[in-house]
Amino acid sequence: RPTTNNVYLPPSPWRVPVIGNLHQLSIHPHRSLRSLSLRYGPLMLLHFGRTPVLIVSSADVAHDVMKTHDLKCANRPKTKVVDKILDGGRDVAFASYGEYWRQMKSICIQNLLNNKMVRSYEKIREEEIKLMIEKLERASSSSSPSPVNLSQLLMTLTNDIICRVALGRKYSGTEDAIDVENIVSTFAALLGEFPVGEYIPSLSWIDRIRGLDRKMEEVDKRFDEFLERVVKEHEDADKENRSDFVDKLLTIQRDKTGQFELEKNALKLIIWDMFLAGTATTLSFLEWTMTELMRHPKAMKVLQEDIRSISQNDLYVTEKQAEKMNYLQAVIKEALRLRPPAPLLVPRVYSEDVKLKGYDIAAGTQVIINAWAIQRDTTTWGIDAEEFQPERHLDSDLDFQGQDFTFIPFGSGKRICPGIGFTSALIGVTLANIVKRFNWKMDVKQQRVHDDLTEATGLVIFRKYPLIAFPSPA
Numbered sequence: 001r002p003t004t005n006n007v008y009l010p011p012s013p014w015r016v017p018v019i020g021n022l023h024q025l026s027i028h029p030h031r032s033l034r035s036l037s038l039r040y041g042p043l044m045l046l047h048f049g050r051t052p053v054l055i056v057s058s059a060d061v062a063h064d065v066m067k068t069h070d071l072k073c074a075n076r077p078k079t080k081v082v083d084k085i086l087d088g089g090r091d092v093a094f095a096s097y098g099e100y101w102r103q104m105k106s107i108c109i110q111n112l113l114n115n116k117m118v119r120s121y122e123k124i125r126e127e128e129i130k131l132m133i134e135k136l137e138r139a140s141s142s143s144s145p146s147p148v149n150l151s152q153l154l155m156t157l158t159n160d161i162i163c164r165v166a167l168g169r170k171y172s173g174t175e176d177a178i179d180v181e182n183i184v185s186t187f188a189a190l191l192g193e194f195p196v197g198e199y200i201p202s203l204s205w206i207d208r209i210r211g212l213d214r215k216m217e218e219v220d221k222r223f224d225e226f227l228e229r230v231v232k233e234h235e236d237a238d239k240e241n242r243s244d245f246v247d248k249l250l251t252i253q254r255d256k257t258g259q260f261e262l263e264k265n266a267l268k269l270i271i272w273d274m275f276l277a278g279t280a281t282t283l284s285f286l287e288w289t290m291t292e293l294m295r296h297p298k299a300m301k302v303l304q305e306d307i308r309s310i311s312q313n314d315l316y317v318t319e320k321q322a323e324k325m326n327y328l329q330a331v332i333k334e335a336l337r338l339r340p341p342a343p344l345l346v347p348r349v350y351s352e353d354v355k356l357k358g359y360d361i362a363a364g365t366q367v368i369i370n371a372w373a374i375q376r377d378t379t380t381w382g383i384d385a386e387e388f389q390p391e392r393h394l395d396s397d398l399d400f401q402g403q404d405f406t407f408i409p410f411g412s413g414k415r416i417c418p419g420i421g422f423t424s425a426l427i428g429v430t431l432a433n434i435v436k437r438f439n440w441k442m443d444v445k446q447q448r449v450h451d452d453l454t455e456a457t458g459l460v461i462f463r464k465y466p467l468i469a470f471p472s473p474a
């Protein structure tokens with residue numbers, strides 16, 4: 001056990017001067033961190049440059065971090081991207097734990113994410129899903145079936161829905177269209193980029209050469225211009241007839257009698273979070289679930305039968321029907337287990353010294369929880385843990401609300417994702433409808449060229465190559 005002045009530190013892989021353990025991370029850190037944890041254990045101490053980073057790779061240790069010490073580990077590290085774009089963490093996801101964070105989160109829940117609000121967007125979801133189905137029908141009904149870029153269609157769906165519920169209208173497909181999708185995906189990619197200068201200031205020139213700094217400036221500017229326009233449109237609009245999320249935020253902002261003053265910039269940052277946290281994760285989930293279903297035709301068939309047994313005569317599967325489909329719910333859980341959209345969750349940082357499994361952890365140590373590794377751990381999930389097997393959830397009460405640390409795709413504790421209800425409402429009904437109406441085949445040509453399971457890099461993991469597939473009428 002490594003010790004320094006009677007301080008007991010967790011096991012650490014060998015590190016080199018200046019860069020620490022950075023050379024041991026690949027472009028897919030969840031994978032390389034799991035390999036390291038198989039040698040060094042479920043609690044390892046790494047150094048990114050000089051910054052100590054704790055890597056958690058078992059449900060047992062995750063429990064101690066996110067439950068036993070939840071409050072001491074409820075802050076987020078402040079990175080350069082967070083500093084620049086999220087105003088040093090004045091949004092929800094990167095705010096330090098405390099009153100400001102509580103108020104910001106509560107504004108999101110009360111005005112957008114609670115069950116009642118989520119239910120009230122059902123019509124919007126239905127209209128947008130139907131629009132996507134029309135596009136799929138056109139592609140599948142032509143005499144020579146044409147492939148569709150399913151990743152692109154799902155991106156448009158999730159973006160348009162969040163635009164409509166949060167901003168009151170869509171910004172795609174109109175004369176004054178704004179490429180929100182592009183801004184959001186560029187930012188998602190930036191958050192996942194490894195800013196070398198962050199950890200090794202003397203090497204910050206590398207980030208400049210990689211164009212990281214420039215991309216950051218650009219995306220910040222573009223989103224800011226977009227939000228300026230959204231806010232102006234809302235301020236100019238006839239208030240009698242509208243009450244979307246931005247309207248509600250503006251009302252809170254104007255109300256100077258409340259205890260919490262929502263600054264103009266904070267309003268924008270809330271919208272940033274809803275877009276980023278809401279679209280990137282949901283898109284990644286849908287993309288990978290469809291990929292796994294196409295790779296597992298048996299599971300696809302059972303799913304189609306499950307959907308048809310409950311929604312036999314209706315053209316459109318409703319949300320109520322989707323909730324009753326046991327196999328569909330099992331598919332959702334299995335995809336969240338095997339392909340958690342945020343495999344390393346969102347990093348945290350210790351605000352106080354703690355003892356963890358007998359080791360001394362200093363305040364300021366960052367924490368990465370490798371949910372991807374935990375959810376593939378053979379000691380809890382069995383020898384077929386790497387396999388896509390929705391059946392494993394059929395007779396199980398296990399859910400993803402953060403109580404069971406073997407399954408934490410949305411995190412747990414104080415910082416658990418507040419968008420579980422929002423995303424659950426959308427993913428079930430989307431999958432049910434596209435799987436009921438169409439038979440799906442991957443574009444084999446594309447599969448040969450690119451491995452169909454290649455992951456892109458980032459905090460949220462998309463497919464590296466878009467999912468191109470042939471829908472045919474089912």
Ligand code: HEM
Nearest residue numbers: 093277278281282341345346410411412415416417419423
């Ligand atoms: C499949 C979809 C989603 C997944 C897998 C996901 C996953 C996560 C994870 C892992 C965290 C960090 C939790 C932790 O630190 O313990 C998180 C935080 C967060 N998520 Fe989600 N999320 C999803 C959808 C959404 C949606 C739809 C929204 C809102 C529209 C949302 C809003 C947020 C926010 C605001 C936070 C920060 C919470 C905080 O730091 O207090 N998420 N999410």
